Amino acid sequence: MTRNYRRTRSPAAKARAINACMAASRKLVPLILAAAAVLMLRIPLAHADSTPAEAFVQQSVNKGFGILKDTSIPKQERQAQFRAWLRSIIDFKRVAVFSLGSYAKNASDKQVDEFVNAFSDYLMSLFHLDGDNVGSIPLAVTGSQTRSADDVIVNAKIVGAAAPAGTPMTISFRVRKDAAGNDVIVDILVGGVSVAVTQRDEFATYLQQHGGNVAELSAELEKRVATG
Numbered sequence: 001m002t003r004n005y006r007r008t009r010s011p012a013a014k015a016r017a018i019n020a021c022m023a024a025s026r027k028l029v030p031l032i033l034a035a036a037a038v039l040m041l042r043i044p045l046a047h048a049d050s051t052p053a054e055a056f057v058q059q060s061v062n063k064g065f066g067i068l069k070d071t072s073i074p075k076q077e078r079q080a081q082f083r084a085w086l087r088s089i090i091d092f093k094r095v096a097v098f099s100l101g102s103y104a105k106n107a108s109d110k111q112v113d114e115f116v117n118a119f120s121d122y123l124m125s126l127f128h129l130d131g132d133n134v135g136s137i138p139l140a141v142t143g144s145q146t147r148s149a150d151d152v153i154v155n156a157k158i159v160g161a162a163a164p165a166g167t168p169m170t171i172s173f174r175v176r177k178d179a180a181g182n183d184v185i186v187d188i189l190v191g192g193v194s195v196a197v198t199q200r201d202e203f204a205t206y207l208q209q210h211g212g213n214v215a216e217l218s219a220e221l222e223k224r225v226a227t228g
Contacts, residue, residue, distance in 0.1 A: 053152035053175040054144050056183040060089045083124050091176070091184040092120040098186075099199040100214065103207050107214040118218040118225075123199075125225045142170075150177045 050058065067081045096119035097104050097112065104112060144154045154173045174187035187196040203217060210216045 050141070051144050051146075051152070053146075053183060054141055054154050056175060057154045057173050057185070058141065060085075060185075064089075082127070086124055086127065087120070089185050090123075091178055091186050092116065092123065094176075094178075094184075094186050095123070095196050095199075096120065098196055099203050101200050101204055103204075103212050103214060106212060111214045111218070115214050115218045115221075118221040121225050122221040123195075125228075152176075 064082065064085045067078055067085055070078060073081075093116045096116040099119065100107070100112070100115065107115070141154065141156045144152050146152050152175045154175055155170060156172070157170045170189075170191060172189040172192075173185050174189070175183050176186050178184045187194055189195070206217055206220065207213070
């Protein structure tokens, strides 16, 4: 008779694995958002045959590019306008609640609201851009896929010599409707890697380590923003 034995890791080994996963996630999300921000701001003007979701993405990021390039106003004011622009096109509350996963169900309304605020500030802090470091990257919108009447993926890619190793890098924006029926971005994917899913995985790991305490996670995000 052959017996199968499953190896189990010690608590210390599990803790090391969890910490490694969290560290990798913290490094990955800023890279995704930095790439996404630069690419977003190089999308050309919408064509006449663009779908509504494609036009929304293109027009929105053109506005953001205009903010960052407006050297007639102080840098601090440009950054404030840029953050306001981000809030106008990204549904931070929807992304925040998604990133909590099942832990949102057991949190109080107050805890969820505090987390949404902390998460919004944290995510926006990862966009470190100004007009001087937005490069000339050729980006072409390649189309979109309609998942449902309220769910569209808008795709674009870097083309030509700017593409890494000659292979186009893709960036996708998941566009849905908010409560008022307006288009909003609920996820950004660079090279197929989702910001929302990456954050949910990291937060799940953190909450597993901290007894599912959403308030502690909010405090952790506030600490990250404060320490830069």
